[in-house]
Amino acid sequence: MHYRKFPIRWAFLFLLINPSCTTDKNSNISLEEISFISTEEIEQLDIQNYVSKSRYIPIALPEDQPFYTADKIQAGDGKFFLGDIELENTVLIVDEEGKFIHQIFTGGNGPGEIPRFEDFIYHPDRNSLLFLMGRKIFEFSTTGEFLNLIALPANEVFHFIAYGGENQVWLYTLPPPFSGAETKDIRLLSLIDLEKGTKVDSLLSIPEGRIAQVSGTKELSFQNGNVVFAPAFGTSVYTLDPLEENLAQKKYLSFAQTDNFYGLPGLDAYFERLQDERSLAFADNYVDLGDHALFFIYKNGMSARWGAFDRASQNLTLAEGLVDGELNLPLVPYLDVQGRQVFRLLDSEFFDQIEAQDEEGLVTDRLRERFPDLMKMKTKMLLCVYEV
Numbered sequence: 001m002h003y004r005k006f007p008i009r010w011a012f013l014f015l016l017i018n019p020s021c022t023t024d025k026n027s028n029i030s031l032e033e034i035s036f037i038s039t040e041e042i043e044q045l046d047i048q049n050y051v052s053k054s055r056y057i058p059i060a061l062p063e064d065q066p067f068y069t070a071d072k073i074q075a076g077d078g079k080f081f082l083g084d085i086e087l088e089n090t091v092l093i094v095d096e097e098g099k100f101i102h103q104i105f106t107g108g109n110g111p112g113e114i115p116r117f118e119d120f121i122y123h124p125d126r127n128s129l130l131f132l133m134g135r136k137i138f139e140f141s142t143t144g145e146f147l148n149l150i151a152l153p154a155n156e157v158f159h160f161i162a163y164g165g166e167n168q169v170w171l172y173t174l175p176p177p178f179s180g181a182e183t184k185d186i187r188l189l190s191l192i193d194l195e196k197g198t199k200v201d202s203l204l205s206i207p208e209g210r211i212a213q214v215s216g217t218k219e220l221s222f223q224n225g226n227v228v229f230a231p232a233f234g235t236s237v238y239t240l241d242p243l244e245e246n247l248a249q250k251k252y253l254s255f256a257q258t259d260n261f262y263g264l265p266g267l268d269a270y271f272e273r274l275q276d277e278r279s280l281a282f283a284d285n286y287v288d289l290g291d292h293a294l295f296f297i298y299k300n301g302m303s304a305r306w307g308a309f310d311r312a313s314q315n316l317t318l319a320e321g322l323v324d325g326e327l328n329l330p331l332v333p334y335l336d337v338q339g340r341q342v343f344r345l346l347d348s349e350f351f352d353q354i355e356a357q358d359e360e361g362l363v364t365d366r367l368r369e370r371f372p373d374l375m376k377m378k379t380k381m382l383l384c385v386y387e388v
Contacts, residue, residue, distance in 0.1 A: 112146030165242035
């Protein structure tokens with residue numbers, strides 16, 4: 001995938017707030033459009049400026065345990081659950097001190113075994129882990145024992161899962177790779193009753209012209225008391241109160257006005273159309289920090305940027321990178337988030353790159369002083385936990 005690279009020439013983005021929310025005809029979600037009144041550019045954003053506290057947990061992982069890096073991180077019941085979904089399709093369970101408890105493997109087809117999963121969550125109401133695989137949910141205890149198999153509606157395949165409150169979950173269905181009459185009745189989000197395995201509600205029809213499956217990272221999550229749906233390669237973030245019965249009271253936040261990318265043949269055509277416009281191309285990895293929102297953005301004519309939106313001033317700060325100022329380390333995409341906690345796992349490959357680039361040893365010496373046992377390990381894993 002190719003992106004043109006030349007300096008950003010944004011002086012400002014227009015502020016557009018619609019005080020009287022109108023209803024999206026496709027979703028029963030109230031509409032509130034928000035753009036930015038001004039922008040500034042800096043070299044780096046420091047996550048420490050947006051969180052109340054942070055802690056760092058070295059993970060004591062046995063060297064023979066198959067694990068590459070965490071695509072998703074969850075916390076609950078005094079434990080952390082590290083999901084290596086893309087490569088190993090497995091989940092590590094560690095305690096709050098980083099001590100290894102158990103690993104849930106996939107690849108089996110027997111009773112209580114998961115062939116493969118696409119997403120997982122910790123569900124606080126059930127105090128269990130829920131693994132989503134298409135039309136099924138496998139439920140495990142927080143120490144790794146199989147508990148239950150939950151069948152989902154048979155006519156749909158689901159790809160992402162989020163906590164829904166009161167023994168419910170939200171599920172996201174990727175649009176199918178076709179268009180026309182077949183898609184008119186498909187909804188992107190479904191609320192499922194876990195006890196009955198039935199659909200409580202559904203919303204958000206497929207945008208007109210979207211003809212292919214396009215997926216990013218962290219599209220569906222539970223943040224700051226809300227379910228956040230932030231589709232990749234889009235400019236919209238949907239926030240749903242999981243305990244609110246009236247869906248018409250939900251808010252739809254659109255960061256900018258753009259033409260519909262999904263009606264064009266590809267990213268290149270989309271970027272061509274946006275070449276001379278001062279608008280956000282698409283955002284990913286949206287993180288709700290209360291007073292601020294962080295997200296990873298692309299715009300025509302620039303490399304990827306981190307954005308920080310100040311809700312009070314409606315200002316947008318753009319930066320080439322996101323760092324942890326306490327450790328003086330970069331936080332490359334993607335962050336993970338659950339409730340009021342933000343996570344980032346720094347793995348062996350990350351530390352190898354830091355050591356290779358730190359010719360004077362300024363960063364690595366500091367790491368060895370602070371985490372002496374970790375830096376001696378062959379497999380290095382440091383879990384960064386930030387409290388909102």
